[in-house]
Amino acid sequence: MTTLINILLNTLAKEYSTPEKTVKNILSLFEEGATVPFIARYRKEVTGAMTDETLREFHGRWLYLVELEKRRIAIVELLKELPDIPASVFSAVEKASSKTELEDIYAPFKKTRKTKADSAIELGLLPFSIALWRDGVALAQQHYEQTKASFKQPLSLAEAKAGASDIIVEKLSQNIHTLQQGKLFLQKEGVLVSKVMRGKKEVGEKFRDYFDYREALKKCPPHRLLALFRGKKESILKLAIESGEALPYPLNNTVNTIPLGFPELKERTPSKEKLAWLEKAWLEKIQPKLESDLLAELKELAEAGAIEVFQNNLKDLLMAAPAGAKRTLALDPGFRNGVKWAAVDEYGQLLDYGVVYPHPPQNKANETQAKLTQAIQVHNIEWLVIGNGTASRETQTLVEDMIQQRSLNCRCVIVSEAGASVYSASPVAIEEFPELDVTIRGAISIARRFQDPLAELVKIDPQAIGVGQYQHDVKANRLGDALSVVVEDCVNAVGVDLNLASVSLLTYVSGLTQRMAQNIVEFREQVGGFSSRMQLKKVKGIGEKAFEQCAGFLRIRGGSEPLDASAVHPESYSVIKGLARSIDLELNALVGNPEGIARLKTAPAAAEQGQYTFQDILQELAKPGRDPRPEFQYASFDEAVNKIEDLQEGMSLEGVVTNVAAFGAFVDLGVHQDGLIHISQLADRFVKDPRDEVRIGEVVKVQVIEVDVQRKRIALKRLK
Secondary structure (H helix, E strand, O other), rough: HHHHHHHHHHHHHHHHHOOOOHHHHHHHHOHHHHHHHHHHOOOOOHHHHOOOHHHHHHHHHHHHHHHHHHHHHHHHHHOOOOOOOOOHHHHHHHHHHHHHHHHHOOOOOOOOOOOHHHHHHHHHHHHHHHHHHHOOOHHOOOHHHHHHHHHOOOOOHHHHHHHHHHHHHHHHHOOOHHHHHHHHHHHHEEEEEEEOOOOOOOOOOOHHHHHEEEEEEHHOOHHHHHHHHHHHHOOEEEEEEOOOOOOHHHHHHHHOOOOOOOOOOOOOOOHHHHHHHHHHHHHHHHHHHHHHHHHHHHHHHHHHHHHHHHHHHHHHHHHHOOOOOOEEEEEEEEOOEEEEEEEEOOOOOEEEEEEEEEOOOOOHHHHHHHHHHHHHHHHOEEEEEEEEOHHHHHHHHHHHHHHOOOOOEEEEEEEEEOOOHHHHHOOOHHHHHOOOOHHHHHHHHHHHHHHHHHHHHHOOOOOOOOOOOOOOOOOOOHHHHHHHHHHHHHHHHEEOOOOOOOOOHHOOOOOOHHHHHHHHHHHHHHOOOOOOHOOOOOOOOOOOOHHHHHHHEEEEEOOHHHHHHOOOOOHHHHHHHHHHHHOOHHHHHHOOHHHHHHHHHOOOHHHHHHHHHHHHHHHHHHOOOOOOOOOOOOOOOOOOOOOOOOOOOOOOOEEEEEEEEOOEEEOOOOOHHHHEEEEHHHHOOOOOOOOHHHOOOEEEEEEEEEEEEEEEEEEEEEEO
């Protein structure tokens, strides 16, 4: 086992161009229970400053390699129990570099049912089939006479030839070389074909683009694959992989190098019989198996692509610019059921709430403006934020008129309300506001999301936020795991205010469980707030290891220790204070002091510190607790454009990117229907990845190039 571990360590070291000792040290940190955010931020000297993404990939690759070797050993043992397995099979197993390749090699030997070849072998026809393969059908009568005495029951020559043919065809279909060559051929030359199922044209109208569709397998992008697989899942489409040849040329050319457990032949031109057997094996066994395998692999690839899109979009959304500690009044608009509103203070605490009815059928606009004006003045509201759902533009017009006519000292903006309704009915929302109606909870969520998207969105299941691409076609557990990783990385990259954070937010902090997070909030309420990070050790369930993992990501502003407001880990406090003394400065005088920090860089004691850790310390001293998120910005929607019917080709508008897919970006123009900037319209040059050009939450200028009101489709071009 030790030898095996060393081999795997060496493999990982080569793949990541990292010294084997470093690989060992990183894996030791994982084994000790260290989290990815902690290792990435506070153990850079060990990792060589690997990013969190690379560390996750690194750890995942290690686990994969261990599983690969375990499966390799298991397959070798299983093959040893079977008769007549050629040495070439064992050689292929030893050389396999992936689990997929291993399973492909082993698949033909996993017997799920008895085949015709099995029956023929039981009848004693194996020697006869070997002779036929070696000498050809011309000598069949002679070999029949020589071997028929070993048959378990009387068989005619025709019956013997049929049984021998079954054996040869199965041996060919089990051959590793044949399977590998066939798979490579289909991957290179195969065409993915989609046809509509009989009688499904009407119910499958949304898939009409794929009713008679063909595309080279190697060119089909992940988002199109997922659309095709969704059609297949809904029994609208039938998928197949066509090669266009009865027998692929690679197999034709290599038939005589195929070891079957039979004698190998070196003839230049394969006999017609051999080619006929090989063609039969290809059409009846090899191609159907490879088609099934490749379709499964394509689905896996497409799912991975969809998950990556969702991860990227979720990260952009979570890391969107916060408006900050602003007193906010949020409106969740509607017509018949009214506009729900909620006012929150700069910390997101509820101040007031209600429902107004400015729109038809009630039309109580004056009453609405009077109530909202009163709330704005009483609570010193700085921002009015409107959810971008039904009646949002009508509500915006009414609010902006109110601000202007009544000379109110606040501003108005429309924001995304995606996920607010999910939060409002969630257990978290019920626990926070058990007495409130779900619609009011939704308005509170909109207000808090405006103040700090990350702190509010962590309360919602990431899969419900709606920034993915065909996410409903992806395995839920796989998607959930991938998205949890994104949330964890974002939360720890930003840091968490220990005295304000919710249980939901604390749960994602490195080293903390939900129970620990709950205990932190309860302790905070008991003592009236934390004044020092060291108090965390008094919280039930948080021992030395948990403290080590979480402390650096938790902030305390205005506490007894200035460094508690920064990302500096407590383990480095004594080092920093010693450095400060070495240049005759108190710590308070060093924080935010450019001159002092410059002196610190050249202090003799600085040379004793690790390069990466010291650089991080200097950055934190310069800007303690800096927020890595961008500055807040918002779009100004055209007042003359309120619905899709108002759009005209050639219009130039401002909008907000709401979603980014592999084929382009969706933009909210304030008409209740997002427009699409196709990837070809994102720039005046080739764009490989839309995220290289735009991100969720970004304000963009666009031109309308096509409007299809009936199909609710808006085509846009990005303007610089």
